[in-house]
Amino acid sequence: MIDVRNVYKTFRVPEEVHALVDVSTKVEAGEVVVVIGPSGSGKSTFLRCLNHLEAADSGHIWIDGVDILSRKTNINKVRAEVGMVFQSFNLFPHKTVLENVTLAQVVVRKRSKSVAREKAQGLLEKVGIQDKAGNYPDQLSGGQQQRVAIARALAMDPKVMLFDEPTSALDPEMIGEVLDAMKALAKEGMTMVVVTHEMGFAREVADRVIFMDAGAIVEVGTPEHFFQNPTHDRTKLFLSQIL
Amino acid sequence: MNGSALAGYRSKANYYMWIGIFFALIGGIILMLYLATRQIDYVWRWYSMPRYFAHEAEIEIPAQVLGTVESITPEGKGAVIRVAEEDTDNVESYSVPDRKEIRVDDGDFVYPGDVLAIYRKWRPGLLAQGMWITLKVSLYAIVFGIAIGLLGGIARISSNPAAKWASITYVELIRGSPLLVQIFIWYFVLATLINQLLLKWGIPEISALWYGVASLAFFAGAYVTEIVRAGIQSIHRGQIEASRSLGMNAAQCMWYVILPQALRRILPPLAGQFITLIKDSSLLGIIAIRELTKATREGITTSLQPYEFWFTCAILYLILTFTLSMFVQWLERRTATP
Numbered sequence: 001m002i003d004v005r006n007v008y009k010t011f012r013v014p015e016e017v018h019a020l021v022d023v024s025t026k027v028e029a030g031e032v033v034v035v036i037g038p039s040g041s042g043k044s045t046f047l048r049c050l051n052h053l054e055a056a057d058s059g060h061i062w063i064d065g066v067d068i069l070s071r072k073t074n075i076n077k078v079r080a081e082v083g084m085v086f087q088s089f090n091l092f093p094h095k096t097v098l099e100n101v102t103l104a105q106v107v108v109r110k111r112s113k114s115v116a117r118e119k120a121q122g123l124l125e126k127v128g129i130q131d132k133a134g135n136y137p138d139q140l141s142g143g144q145q146q147r148v149a150i151a152r153a154l155a156m157d158p159k160v161m162l163f164d165e166p167t168s169a170l171d172p173e174m175i176g177e178v179l180d181a182m183k184a185l186a187k188e189g190m191t192m193v194v195v196t197h198e199m200g201f202a203r204e205v206a207d208r209v210i211f212m213d214a215g216a217i218v219e220v221g222t223p224e225h226f227f228q229n230p231t232h233d234r235t236k237l238f239l240s241q242i243l
Numbered sequence: 244m245n246g247s248a249l250a251g252y253r254s255k256a257n258y259y260m261w262i263g264i265f266f267a268l269i270g271g272i273i274l275m276l277y278l279a280t281r282q283i284d285y286v287w288r289w290y291s292m293p294r295y296f297a298h299e300a301e302i303e304i305p306a307q308v309l310g311t312v313e314s315i316t317p318e319g320k321g322a323v324i325r326v327a328e329e330d331t332d333n334v335e336s337y338s339v340p341d342r343k344e345i346r347v348d349d350g351d352f353v354y355p356g357d358v359l360a361i362y363r364k365w366r367p368g369l370l371a372q373g374m375w376i377t378l379k380v381s382l383y384a385i386v387f388g389i390a391i392g393l394l395g396g397i398a399r400i401s402s403n404p405a406a407k408w409a410s411i412t413y414v415e416l417i418r419g420s421p422l423l424v425q426i427f428i429w430y431f432v433l434a435t436l437i438n439q440l441l442l443k444w445g446i447p448e449i450s451a452l453w454y455g456v457a458s459l460a461f462f463a464g465a466y467v468t469e470i471v472r473a474g475i476q477s478i479h480r481g482q483i484e485a486s487r488s489l490g491m492n493a494a495q496c497m498w499y500v501i502l503p504q505a506l507r508r509i510l511p512p513l514a515g516q517f518i519t520l521i522k523d524s525s526l527l528g529i530i531a532i533r534e535l536t537k538a539t540r541e542g543i544t545t546s547l548q549p550y551e552f553w554f555t556c557a558i559l560y561l562i563l564t565f566t567l568s569m570f571v572q573w574l575e576r577r578t579a580t581p
């Protein structure tokens with residue numbers, strides 16, 4: 001589903017940072033991959049390269065067989081197939097919850113308003129906030145907002161979902177409800193790449209864990225491998241700090 | 244508000260005393276102005292002002308031929324007067340709107356030009372006409388100014404150097420010279436040029452009013468460009484990323500996500516800009532557009548009542564600008580999310 005080969009990304013402003021260094025990995029359809037690593041190790045940049053919010057400097061990225069770095073690719077079409085959930089939710093504050101979930105369906109997928117509304121209501125029910133459909137995002141708790149953001153991404157019927165620290169901005173008591181929604185999604189067979197510090201989630205749901213440091217993939221393995229006998233010193237150090 | 248304003252005063256009576264002093268102050272200034280004008284024998288004639296807003300005009304219906312009034316037939320409130328022309332079979336008929344104002348009788352002999360009847364009709368006065376032109380010019384200029392400002396603002400933040408530099412050049416050019424000079428350029432340079440070209444191609448020429456509108460719209464547009472740019476840049480980057488990650492293209496993201504949020508934020512500075520525009524439209528009198536200020540000056544020439552006219556003129560501008568700011572406040576409330 002996702003094929004990343006030898007991707008490099010360097011930021012030159014404000015200072016030169018090698019955010020991604022020779023990153024290669026594959027994610028199969030239906031697989032859940034959790035990306036962990038210290039702050040500034042390039043996890044967000046890796047995720048953002050997958051839907052071209054960030055343009056990789058070199059290398060290749062295929063999403064469902066489409067070479068997204070090719071000049072001939074319509075990137076908007078690719079992005080419609082790749083859902084993304086952000087740490088800071090990024091809901092549209094001027095739209096109601098329902099409108100947040102219908103907007104891109106109508107504008108991008110060209111669905112009729114009634115079809116989009118029906119789809120949205122189904123998804124809001126699935127993430128447990130159907131009774132807030134008419135509210136504005138500011139009137140919702142963080143956990144509720146993040147679940148709306150998940151519904152908004154799912155409304156496009158994506159083939160892949162990317163999560164960039166979806167629970168990091170949440171109060172502890174709200175983390176569970178968001179993780180539950182993500183677990184349900186994983187059970188349904190959604191292909192997911194999740195950047196998170198929630199090791200419980202990784203242990204329970206991940207098929208594979210990727211550890212990144214200084215822009216490079218240092219270690220890849222099953223959750224069992226990671227939590228029982230990690231091989232690299234840097235992985236051990238990181239895990240000892242967060243566990 | 245009121246509570247906190249009251250808090251600093253020992254008593255309610257004290258508070259109202261100061262309100263009384265405020266009105267006494269205003270009244271005192273008006274009285275002093277009045278007494279001063281008495282010293283120079285200025286005669287205030289406010290009673291003659293209403294007719295500059297609307298007056299009843301008398302319109303005469305003259306006979307076109309030499310002949311005899313053959314018949315006067317009532318018709319609704321009016322009547323039809325028939326005049327048989329002398330020495331021919333020709334009978335002319337005239338519709339008269341008001342039967343009470345007929346000035347001839349059956350059988351009267353009339354000459355061409357004799358008044359058969361008159362009627363009265365309300366006509367807008369000089370100041371009403373001037374205010375209408377000011378309103379019209381301002382509204383057109385505001386609409387075009389918004390369009391120009393939106394395009395300019397979007398171009399300004401574009402990564403395309405042609406669009407970006409065009410926007411910067413436009414803003415700097417407009418903001419760097421006086422509006423008066425720009426009005427002259429529009430009227431004496433661009434208007435002559437364009438109208439002569441149009442004449443050459445056989446297209447009717449464009450009136451001064453539209454060059455006035457253009458000068459105001461392009462002037463305000465430069466400031467609106469800066470306001471729009473600031474408004475767009477004030478929207479969090481995450482909004483762009485969220486909409487683009489859903490597959491929206493740049494235009495869809497701008498139209499459905501960024502602009503609605505930015506517009507709400509820029510309404511207050513936009514209102515200020517357009518209030519300035521309404522006041523600036525008073526300069527258009529110099530290119531023969533009879534807006535409110537020019538109408539006022541014409542009124543003074545014929546009436547010799549400068550004091551009444553200038554005060555009235557100022558109040559009329561105040562009404563226009565106040566209405567606009569009320570409208571924008573209403574818009575702000577209406578577009579606010581709870």
Ligand SMILES: Nc1ncnc2c1ncn2[C@@H]1O[C@H](COP(=O)(O)OP(=O)(O)O)[C@@H](O)[C@H]1O
Nearest residue numbers: 011013014017019038039040041042043044045
């Ligand atoms: N837009 C950007 N401009 C400049 N530097 C950036 C930008 N985005 C990320 N970086 C830098 O790239 C490195 C990796 O960042 P990021 O991918 O956000 O790390 P992580 O998500 O693992 O914390 C960091 O050093 C960060 O400062």
Ligand SMILES: [Mg+2]
Nearest residue numbers: 043044045165
């Ligand atoms: Mg990050």
